[in-house]
Each structure stands twice: as structure tokens, then as C-alpha cells.
Amino acid sequence: MTTPPPSPLAAGRSDGASVRIGALVPLSTPGWVEAGHHLLVGLQLAVHEVNAAGGIAGRPLELLVRDTAADPQKAAAAVEELAGLGVAALAGEYHSVVARAAAARADALGVPFLCSSAVLDALTEQPTEWVARLAPAQSHGWRIYADFLLGAGHRRIAVATQSSVYWASGTRVLREYLAPRGGSVVELDMTTLSPTAVCEALVDPGATALLLLVGHPEPAVPIVRAVRRDRRLAEIMIGAPAGQPEFPTWARLLGGDSAAVPFLRYLPDRLGPLGARVEAALRERLGVAPSFVAFEGYDTVVVLAEVLRSRGADEARAPDPWTRVAVEGTRGLIRFSRVPGIGVRQWTWAPTQVVDRDPAHPDRFRVLHTG
Incomplete structure (x- = not known):
């Protein structure tokens, strides 16, 4: 019997000193740079806190950041590069059209991708088990x-x-x-x-x-x-x-x-204890009040860390790492489900x-x- 090659999720857990996540973020024009900065700061804060709490089974979490510049082709190329580097998963992106290109490549390559902010309903042309989304559908x-x-x-x-x-x-x-x-x-x-x-x-x-x-x-x-x-x-x-x-x-x-x-x-009327603590930490890092996009970035890493901690290497070879997720984020309990007309696993719904x-x-x- 031929053993199938490990998925990028499995590779990310077993290769090298750190567990790596590829982060797709618009950090230069014509991308919305301000939104990209908030998203990245949210991602980075959560990585810092995961590592302060012991990382993933004792191994540090590491972000490999790539600037998409609101360019779908650049995003697709970044997915290819990051997959080749053996990242455990992909995270981020703000612009819907760019996220759609990234999701298509992640699906084709079998790389888990948790989209933070893009809302376009048709994030993928066909249903996929590799892609999930935090932001509400448009x-x-x-x-x-x-x-x-x-x-x-x-x-x-x-x-x-x-x-x-x-x-x-x-x-x-x-x-x-x-x-x-x-x-x-x-x-x-x-x-x-x-x-x-x-x-x-x-x-x-x-x-x-x-x-x-x-x-x-x-x-x-x-x-x-x-x-x-x-x-x-x-x-x-x-x-x-x-x-x-x-x-x-x-x-x-x-x-x-x-x-x-x-x-x-996409925020609740009142933040709970976790959300309030994260809000203060984000404000300190940003120097301004954090946007909902910063919270989306933070919650993205919270979900991925839960996935990486909970799934063994054998399970990680299979698609759909999202169905067992139930984790407290800054804006409520995050679970993923199927929604008619939407091809990715969806948190239904973030507070709006x-x-x-x-x-x-x-x-x-x-x-x-x-x-």
C-alpha cells in the first residue's frame, strides 16, 4: 500500500523548529494598507500570546508574512511559495477578490486556509474542505x-x-x-x-x-x-x-x-473579558483604537492554534480541519458549518x-x- 504524502498541515507540525503559518496581507498600494496593518497586528499579537503560553506542543508558532498588494496573481503566487515552504496553514487577506484567488490555489494544493476578513459569498467556485472563513458572508x-x-x-x-x-x-x-x-x-x-x-x-x-x-x-x-x-x-x-x-x-x-x-x-455591542483584554493590547500596539479587522486577525490565529494543538499527524493528512473547532474568540464562540450557497466552512455568524x-x-x- 502506498502511503499518501503528508498534507502541508502535517508538514508544518513535523518539519523544523517552528510551526509556520503563511500570512497573506495587503501591505502596499493599491491594497488598503491601513486595513492590512490592523489585520497583521492582530495576527502578530495572537502569535505572541500563543508562544508565551507554550506554543504548539512546545514548539513556537511563526508567521511568514507576504504582501498581496490587493493583487490576485500576487496572492496566488504567494500561496504557491508558502506551500513549497511547508507552512502548516494560510491565514489572513482582506480584499475579497484577492482572497478568492488565494482560496483557489490553497484548495488546489491542499493547504488549509482560514480567511480572516474577505466577505464575498463565492470565495471558491466549488465546495472545498480546505478553506474556512471568519468574516460574515456579504x-x-x-x-x-x-x-x-x-x-x-x-x-x-x-x-x-x-x-x-x-x-x-x-x-x-x-x-x-x-x-x-x-x-x-x-x-x-x-x-x-x-x-x-x-x-x-x-x-x-x-x-x-x-x-x-x-x-x-x-x-x-x-x-x-x-x-x-x-x-x-x-x-x-x-x-x-x-x-x-x-x-x-x-x-x-x-x-x-x-x-x-x-x-x-463585525463586533458585539459589548466585548467579553477576552475581547476587552485583547482590545487593550491591540490599542497599545496600534497606537489607535483597533478596528474589527484587527480582532479578525487575532481570532484567525486563535482558531489555527486550536486546530494545530488538537489534530494528530495522521488526522492532519486529511482535509477539513474545521469541523471539530469550538474555540472562544474575542467576539464569541467560533464554530464552523456549511451554509447553502457558500462553498467554504463558515463561522455563522460573527456579531454584526x-x-x-x-x-x-x-x-x-x-x-x-x-x-
Whole structure:
């Protein structure tokens, strides 16, 4: 009988002095560098704490970090490289389209990949046992956002959007959820419109909310400035479901205009003891309040450490290391399951809020709706 070669998970447990995890993070433009930094700091803090507690069966955990720069091809190449180095698993990534490319290569190579932040429902084309995800699927989070819009009295929604699978998917989720409930979505194509033209387009259709399904800072910041300064649009609510206002750069660039822009955030209303302790440690490392992305990074390593501690070398040769996971993360108990229409193992669901920056104190957040 031929013995099958060990999976990368088994190799990561048995080769070398350390147990290595490959970390995929956007650390240079055109990637969202600020989000990537928060994600990496969360990953690093958890690795530090795992090692302080004795590592994995006495062996230290080590991160091998690769910058994806929001480039799917670069991410796929990094997966190939890290698999060749014998990493135990892959972790991270923020951008959905990039994570999809990484997941495809991880599945093909049989490398466990725990995606931290990307939300696109179709993270893989086919069901796989190798990939799992912490962040809620886009269809889940954006329906919660649509509920918030309806509850706030918004039925006619305009979306300023760019060409992207992610933005197109978000627009579709909103339209399909709002239409049966008396709502409608009008698309404003930012490949042809300037921020001033967006203002003109908003005057006649009667939309009461404008959602920014565009990149940050360009063109999101100029759009906000233009709309805020147009007196005809004083009653228009600006929203950003993808989370652009979460990070300090948003407030720094927009000042007072940064407030009252609701977005999705994946945190509970109140953190438990673990979450509160980690929040303080993340704040110390970041120098600012940690975003939900930093918590996602931390929880990713918590899950992978549990997997590596609990599975023996023989079991590690098989796919699907996720089904037995039940571990306390910073935002609740993490378990994975199958969700119809989603091909990866999914935590169902991380706590989800709609929040904005308080107009009276733009450095503080207000919880507007909880899903």
C-alpha cells in the first residue's frame, strides 16, 4: 500500500523548529494598507500570546508574512511559495477578490486556509474542505445593512459604484433584498461620473441615501466632500457598508464630514473579558483604537492554534480541519458549518453592527443597528 504524502498541515507540525503559518496581507498600494496593518497586528499579537503560553506542543508558532498588494496573481503566487515552504496553514487577506484567488490555489494544493476578513459569498467556485472563513458572508452582512436602511425610512437608494465583482455582488444583494420590501436601487457608474456629476444625478431621482461602493480614499473622499457641500442634498444620507469609515484615515481626511456615514462593523455591542483584554493590547500596539479587522486577525490565529494543538499527524493528512473547532474568540464562540450557497466552512455568524462616527465626537462610534 502506498502511503499518501503528508498534507502541508502535517508538514508544518513535523518539519523544523517552528510551526509556520503563511500570512497573506495587503501591505502596499493599491491594497488598503491601513486595513492590512490592523489585520497583521492582530495576527502578530495572537502569535505572541500563543508562544508565551507554550506554543504548539512546545514548539513556537511563526508567521511568514507576504504582501498581496490587493493583487490576485500576487496572492496566488504567494500561496504557491508558502506551500513549497511547508507552512502548516494560510491565514489572513482582506480584499475579497484577492482572497478568492488565494482560496483557489490553497484548495488546489491542499493547504488549509482560514480567511480572516474577505466577505464575498463565492470565495471558491466549488465546495472545498480546505478553506474556512471568519468574516460574515456579504449576503448576510449587507442584508442587515439593508434592514437598517428600511428601518431608517430609506426606500430609494443610490449607489456610487466601480467595476468590481465585490461591488457588483453588493449591489445585487441590496437590490434583491430591498425590491420585495418596496425599495429600489439606482446605480451611478463612477467610471464615467465625477463627484460633481454624482451630485447632479442625485437631485432628480429622489434618492434619500447614497451608498459608497467605491475605493478609499479615491473616489470615496471626494464624493463625500461634494455631496456634503451641495445644499440641495442636505437631507441625503451617505452610507458605506464596506467599512471605509472604520479607520482613522477616514476621519483625518474628512474631518467633520467623516461623521454620520453608517457602515458595517463585525463586533458585539459589548466585548467579553477576552475581547476587552485583547482590545487593550491591540490599542497599545496600534497606537489607535483597533478596528474589527484587527480582532479578525487575532481570532484567525486563535482558531489555527486550536486546530494545530488538537489534530494528530495522521488526522492532519486529511482535509477539513474545521469541523471539530469550538474555540472562544474575542467576539464569541467560533464554530464552523456549511451554509447553502457558500462553498467554504463558515463561522455563522460573527456579531454584526451598523455604526457611524458621532457628529459631536468623530473619534467615537455610535451603534445604530444590530443584526
